[in-house]
Amino acid sequence: MGKTPPGRTRERVFRFVRQRLLSGQPPTVREVQAQFGFLSTQTAREHLERLVRDGRLRKEPGQARGYRLPGSEFGGGGRSGRGPPLKGPPLKMVPILGQVQAGVPITAVEDLEGYVPIEDSSTSSGELFGLRVRGESMRDAGILPGDLAIVRQQSTARSGEIVVALLGDEATVKTFVRARVKTHRGARIELHPAHPDFAVIVPDPDSEDFHLLGRVIEIRRRL
Amino acid sequence: MGKTPPGRTRERVFRFVRQRLLSGQPPTVREVQAQFGFLSTQTAREHLERLVRDGRLRKEPGQARGYRLPGSEFGGGGRSGRGPPLKGPPLKMVPILGQVQAGVPITAVEDLEGYVPIEDSSTSSGELFGLRVRGESMRDAGILPGDLAIVRQQSTARSGEIVVALLGDEATVKTFVRARVKTHRGARIELHPAHPDFAVIVPDPDSEDFHLLGRVIEIRRRL
DNA sequence: TCTCATACCGTACAAATGTCTGGCATGGGT
DNA sequence: ACCCATGCCAGACATTTGTACGGTATGAGA
Numbered sequence: 019m020g021k022t023p024p025g026r027t028r029e030r031v032f033r034f035v036r037q038r039l040l041s042g043q044p045p046t047v048r049e050v051q052a053q054f055g056f057l058s059t060q061t062a063r064e065h066l067e068r069l070v071r072d073g074r075l076r077k078e079p080g081q082a083r084g085y086r087l088p089g090s091e092f093g094g095g096g097r098s099g100r101g102p103p104l105k106g107p108p109l110k111m112v113p114i115l116g117q118v119q120a121g122v123p124i125t126a127v128e129d130l131e132g133y134v135p136i137e138d139s140s141t142s143s144g145e146l147f148g149l150r151v152r153g154e155s156m157r158d159a160g161i162l163p164g165d166l167a168i169v170r171q172q173s174t175a176r177s178g179e180i181v182v183a184l185l186g187d188e189a190t191v192k193t194f195v196r197a198r199v200k201t202h203r204g205a206r207i208e209l210h211p212a213h214p215d216f217a218v219i220v221p222d223p224d225s226e227d228f229h230l231l232g233r234v235i236e237i238r239r240r241l
Numbered sequence: 242m243g244k245t246p247p248g249r250t251r252e253r254v255f256r257f258v259r260q261r262l263l264s265g266q267p268p269t270v271r272e273v274q275a276q277f278g279f280l281s282t283q284t285a286r287e288h289l290e291r292l293v294r295d296g297r298l299r300k301e302p303g304q305a306r307g308y309r310l311p312g313s314e315f316g317g318g319g320r321s322g323r324g325p326p327l328k329g330p331p332l333k334m335v336p337i338l339g340q341v342q343a344g345v346p347i348t349a350v351e352d353l354e355g356y357v358p359i360e361d362s363s364t365s366s367g368e369l370f371g372l373r374v375r376g377e378s379m380r381d382a383g384i385l386p387g388d389l390a391i392v393r394q395q396s397t398a399r400s401g402e403i404v405v406a407l408l409g410d411e412a413t414v415k416t417f418v419r420a421r422v423k424t425h426r427g428a429r430i431e432l433h434p435a436h437p438d439f440a441v442i443v444p445d446p447d448s449e450d451f452h453l454l455g456r457v458i459e460i461r462r463r464l
Numbered sequence: 465t466c467t468c469a470t471a472c473c474g475t476a477c478a479a480a481t482g483t484c485t486g487g488c489a490t491g492g493g494t
Numbered sequence: 495a496c497c498c499a500t501g502c503c504a505g506a507c508a509t510t511t512g513t514a515c516g517g518t519a520t521g522a523g524a
Contacts, residue, residue: 058473082305135358160383239460
């Protein structure tokens with residue numbers, strides 16, 4: 019193997035490693051070596067280490083297939099042993115629920131559409147689930163029918179947050195508002211649509227027909 | 242470690258391995274061992290091998306971190322046939338680009354914000370990347386400033402598709418339209434905003450200042 | 465010329481990791 | 495009782511893989 023222009027080969031090495039990492043199969047040093055026909059593992063290693071020094075790759079020293087992409091911190095499972103320092107993966111598979119019912123733990127719901135991957139670095143303990151948006155009532159907030167709402171289960175919310183509430187047996191996405199009302203002791207709850215044709219809903223917080231399912235933390239739309 | 246109900250532990254092992262694979266980090270036998278507190282690597286191995294025999298996992302014998310999800314070569318996907326209905330979507334980590342330039346291969350861009358996980362079952366060969374949306378010009382299509390657009394690199398598009406185009410050195414998200422014009426031979430290209438205050442853009446397809454970067458396949462908004 | 469950096473090769477060694485052989489205990493069935 | 499499958503442990507061995515130390519050759523500058 020002769021020499022190649024400076025940086026030329028390294029660029030190709032990066033692409034190769036990157037492709038492998040993106041598809042879930044971290045390469046070994048020797049796989050990189052073979053891919054480019056290097057006659058020495060050291061050559062591959064030098065390229066890799068250089069990419070790490072340049073911040074284009076990250077690595078877990080000593081681990082087999084230890085090269086990673088920078089940016090998102092993947093990691094091993096929740097650590098319990100003393101082994102290498104690995105972090106918990108912020109990546110989760112979130113179930114998309116076909117229908118929601120009050121009081122039914124989402125983990126027990128069988129009627130699900132599938133799973134979507136989501137990065138969840140938050141430490142909040144609420145379970146996550148996905149819900150398909152129906153209706154135009156949040157149109158002006160950029161939430162359209164068919165969108166997938168990622169919801170964190172919680173029974174309270176702050177004013178202005180977009181939430182999923184269960185009214186009767188219907189799940190609905192609205193902006194949660196605590197309105198100060200002088201006539202009452204305390205505040206009252208309102209569910210605001212984001213569309214001129216829809217009216218504000220004022221549920222009775224104590225009613226059996228009203229349940230706050232959680233807060234919408236992300237909207238996804240497939241085109 | 243005492244005994245546990247039949248299959249109980251194996252189910253947990255499977256979930257652990259699956260989670261790791263989905264996040265791009267195949268576990269070692271010993272990592273599984275540590276995760277569940279087994280005192281022997283063999284115990285972990287037996288669970289893993291059993292999962293392979295049951296078709297729930299696949300493996301590359303002899304390779305370090307050689308366990309895979311069945312179906313596809315990568316993160317998972319496809320069906321495996323037997324066993325519980327567990328499909329693993331083909332999962333990739335997609336780079337979020339801070340800025341885009343014409344002619345620069347996305348793999349060479351260093352200025353990236355991070356990576357997001359995305360399911361890509363399509364067989365299209367175009368590379369994927371993420372781009373932060375700026376401006377209000379697509380507001381009425383439910384695409385707001387700060388949204389993350391997932392883009393598949395391609396140099397052509399069909400009329401009506403939402404695309405990312407490079408005008409000069411500015412990347413912009415618009416609806417791609419092929420307008421039939423009688424005066425010309427062939428059609429002309431238009432980039433339509435989705436906001437009354439913005440005007441249709443009619444780029445010169447042959448200009449150096451116009452490049453079609455790709456098609457928007459998904460919109461994500463963090464709330 | 466001399467240094468220095470880049471690009472590559474050769475050959476090891478040691479750690480990480482996959483694999484194997486043998487054993488123990490429990491429970492279900494015959 | 496016997497057989498057999500399951501769940502687990504113990505201790506090794508062999509391969510894969512990361513890492514280290516040293517070498518050759520070329521080109522850019524000082």
